[in-house]
Amino acid sequence: MASRREFLQIGVAALALPISARAGLAPAISSRANESAPTPLYKVIFDERFASSRAFAGEGKRLGASIYGIKGDITDLWFNDLDARWKKKPVGIAGLTEHGPLFCLERLAWDHGMRVVYRADHTYRPDGYMEHELSGSERMLREAVDLSSSGPDWSSRTASLLTRCPASPAQASKMTVVTPTAKHADDPEHLVSWVIAPVGAARKFSRS
Amino acid sequence: MRVPPGVSASDFAEAIKQFQEAVGKEWVFTSAEDVALYRDAYSPLMGEPNELVASAAVAPDGVEQVQKVVKIANRYKIPIYPVSTGKNLGYGGSAPVLSGSVVLDLKRMNRILEVNERNAYALVEPGVSYFDLYRYIQEKGLKLWVDVPDPGWGSPIGNSLDRGGGYLMPQYRNHFDSHCGMEVVLANGEVMRTGMGALPAAQTWQEYKSGFGPWIDGMFSQSNFGVVTKMGFWLMPEPDAYLSGTVIVPRHDDLIPLVNTLNYLENTRVTNGMPDLASPLLGIPMLSEFAARFDQGATPFDRPQDAELTALIAKAGGNMSPELDDYAQKKGIGYWSCKLSFYGATKANAANWAYAKEKFSAIPGVKFEEGDVYKLPLTAEQREKVHKPQFGIPSLAMFSIGARSAMNPEPSTGHMWFSPIIPRTGEAIFEANRVFAQAAKELGLPFLNFNLPSTYWERAFIFIFAFPVVKDIETNKKNVASFRKLIQVAADHGWGEYRTAPVFQDAIMNTYSFNNHALLHFHETVKDAIDPNGILSAGRYGIWPKHVREAKS
């Protein structure tokens, strides 16, 4: 049996390259917020179909977050909840989902002056490792190094990480962490954890 | 020989010679006798100096000949006026809008290029009539129906380009809407195909309307932007069965819920034939029975011959009167009725009719009459007695209305249609009657007591009045003046006409004036760009080429 020494790889750490909006992360917009204060999260969203996402939700709940389960489709969450809420006042959300739900929520949030301020792509590799591609503020990335010691508990650690996400990223950076992680049978190959938060941008399209 | 405006006699003679070379000598008509055949048989200007008449007529036999004619016309700046079968009677017939134009008569182009039974469509040339297409389908034994307008001798292309209507399911009885794919000769003589037809090897020219990029087919309807030389039409597969049933409501105000429920049923496709409104009390017959009644020598307005009722109707004018309501109740006569038609599977028809009855039952005192049930195709005997256009059979029976009959011993020589679009509500019917009755009174027109709209279009009503055209010039002049006033009265109330004869096209286009005639200016910009010499149908639907506009102002 091969020795499973924990493997840590920090690639392009703290590379301060502007990340396009397409990548799901807008660069810093204002630094008015107190960097240390975490983004208040209105809802923490998980996908009921995936074990890692359920574990993420369990930890989130333990930390006092209001959790919301989906099965891939965010229509109900947005149409019957977030839309009205955001029209009143933009407020942050976080989640561990597939790419599709984030794609939708991100664009819907743009219209209320919100942006993805932290994003991590979690990909199971065929070689038994998981690759975590992180982008967010330097502080978040520093904290995210914590994932390097993670295994199957990566998703509950992620929950804890997201609740500590600062309200506004001072500077956008990227980092990749690779750790040996066994794939849960009902997890998809790729998941993404993310935080969407108000950043005080001008582009708000909601009519109040 | 009459010469087109602004064209020298020698140029015209030269052009005629070239037209003859292009289409054959026998297909260029210049003698007064032959050219007279292109007069509008129903012209309200008949016999007056300003009657709209052609200078000559040219009848090409194919698209290449059309191209040649158009190129010659460009060379000599000769106004040409295409007609398909020239049977647009009541809306201008075969006469041009600009007197002295050369009529481009497409009647010889009468090829039925394709009829596809499985995908239910046809591709035809402009000279093909509804009779032609019907006969072709019958001869081949195809299980297809053509949606025909009342007179069946017209052209599917001509009728749909003038945006006429028929009687079958909504998507078929809107004739322009039922087209799919066009071939057009442009003012510069080039041939263009629209929709999927622009794809050289197209397999779906008659199956997908809009192709890629701007969908421009509508520009060639009620317009003078091109000569349509081929057009596809979606046909209705012969249904399994037909069923009709009539809803009768007792009171004046019941018309409002009657129409609302009808709209629901039609817009959800519960009833899919043309709904047919009537008034048993006022003696207003169903449209589908109109012609048949004439056949049988009955008056179309066969209200009960009762002096009390006649007096009550006269008193009410176009208005609501409680006495009429009382009379209807007392005698048990329905105030309004609506015949619904159903095309489809036998059981589905029955279920749809049952559901319709359930919906109408919300109107207190409503009664229902079961109508005809036919398993299709019709037997020969059934064919004789039905209103043929409702079964896709072309006919000329509608001309019985203007024909000499026991009830109409001194017939007119024609008619012109005044046809505003009004909202599809009972309230609008009442308002339109009040307004037009008042206007008729002021204009001294002998209008009938109450008019009910037609339902050709699925979402709007069309209110059609026939103005007679007679032999007497003074009467015609007065009718033309009254017609013009009605256009204005209608426009003041937000009702616009859907189609009209050349005599009134400027006046009506003038009412479509939003933002200082932005739409007309748009048309003019397009016209000048694609027909810089202004040769095609000058003045049609109010669109004049630049040189005429400039000369006018």
Added chain:
Amino acid sequence: MKNARVGLLLALSLMITAPAFAAPDQDQIEKGHKVYDKWCFPCHGTGLGKPGTDSLAARGQKPAVLEERTDLTVPAIKTFVRHGVLFMPMFRKTEVSDADLDAIAAYLTRNNKP
């Protein structure tokens, strides 16, 4: 206009007075029958919904169906077709050519007594 009406009057009088000696050949009559079916029958045929027939009947014409007449003359037929009458419009040569019209006339006068 004036010409048309004059022509019409002329035709009407011809119809009454002119003798109709028609001796066309059978092919011509058969062709005429076909053209008649296409262009005339929808209005002048038998059965319901034939305004031409109804109109002539209302005028007291017997028989009202053109095909059954034995008193029509070639000039009268041609005049009606080329000038129309009342609500009946005239027919153009692209619809009913002169040759077609000759054939119609042959057909409708086939039973005339010399």
Added chain:
Amino acid sequence: MRLPPGVSSADFADAIKQFQDAVGKEWVFTSDEDVDLYRDSYSPFWHEDEEPIPSAAVAPDGVEQVQAVVKIANKYKIPLWTISTGKNLGYGGSAPLLGSSVVLDLKRMDRILEVNDKNHYALVEPGVSYFDLYRYIQDNNLKVWIDPADPGWGSLIGNAVDRGGGRTPMRDHFDAHCGMEVVLPNGEVMRTGMGALPGSKTWQQYRYGFGPYVNGMFSQSNLGIVTKMGFWLFPEPEAYLTGTVSVPKRDDLGPLVAGLAYLMNSSIVLGTTSVASPLNFLRGDAELAALRAKPGGPSTQELEHYLQEKNMGYWSIELPFYGPAKVVAAQWEYAKEKFSGIEGATFKEGTLHRFPVDPKELPQFQNSVAVGIPSLSVFGVGGTRSEGHVWFSPIVPMTGEAVLEAQQVFADAYKEMGMSIGPLFFLGPASNYPRCFLVLFGFPIEHDVEKNKKNRENFKRLIKVAAEHGWGEYRTHTAFMETVMDTYSFNNHALRRFHETVKDALDPNGILSPGKCGIWPKSMRKASA
């Protein structure tokens, strides 16, 4: 800051200032991070210089502001690219075709001006999404349906003018519209149909009005900016029923599709359906894989036998019926009768739903869009990590022969290009439009320049292969508009030349959406040809 082609930086600065005066400073976006939001999320030009990124975006709040913006653009000859909600993903999103155009973002114009549930229509502005209208109808308890596109966040106007389709009886979105207000390239406002009649009572009831019917000119075009549009709505029916017909043999496709065409053309089937085959979702099945691996591939008989063993048909279609409960049952019965001529045809009846539907029933709908409820569930389908897709979307005849031919032709083309035909192949053939089949191929977008380059070449090749067989695309991504328009070439591109003549007359400065659907203004035509 990027500059629109041919515009000096001084002019552009002036124009921006005037745009700000026209719409308010906060509604003119010029910073990179704001402009980035207008990039195409599914751009096939990832990380390439060719990606058409706008120079700025302007978001007016009303028709007068649109007019003002257009007039300024004329003054400085600045190309504008109009978007409604910018959600046209797979066909270009919110990005312009011509890089450094200014995006004219109409999202703020989101007023629902009228919804009438007696005559069943709505009049809306371009920023109104399917969700917005649906919410309005629910809040006001109106008994009408909308017909959403699959993703419900798009604009009714934007989708209709791009000639998108849905699933209910009103699924042909452009065909379901009635009446437009348009700001022309010269800044003037025009209303079409009955709307040209001041005080009109039937703008949303009769579409044509009087004279030439010009509305189609504003679909898939760059001749005007649609600022209001009416739509016919379907009144809430009593019930909805689906029934699935399966047939055992490959050659049964002919009669199956012929039967479908009859039912659709007879208005018995009023909604979208598509031809499906279990062979598509059984791709992972070992037995099938073994069959496929055989030299020369499996014979038709072998495939038929394999499916028979699994108790599955070779082809199936799910027919939707809308109407009174008893009627939909009768229609389904009639449909079964029609298809029973196909030997071995089997029938499976779905659940009957009555409206209004209990929210608890919603999850039973494979797609709520079929009953007029907007959704974003298409984004929740998941699968492999995807950066998006562009749609290759040819129209093929509604016949079994055409479907089989298309399957063969495209499979061969894919093979030649060294691609395996993806599972997306069988999105369709679908009947989103009344008389034909739409076939959708999703081409993946990758964050890999080389792969995207290859995909773009392949896409262009497929366009040509399709055109050679007489199949044209009904709509396409901005990156391929030129190529698609090139195939609509009858008589030496007569149709495009007609469009160009009209374009030059109406938009002499060429400011509106240059290049859209292959139509370039005169000044740019040579450069692009």
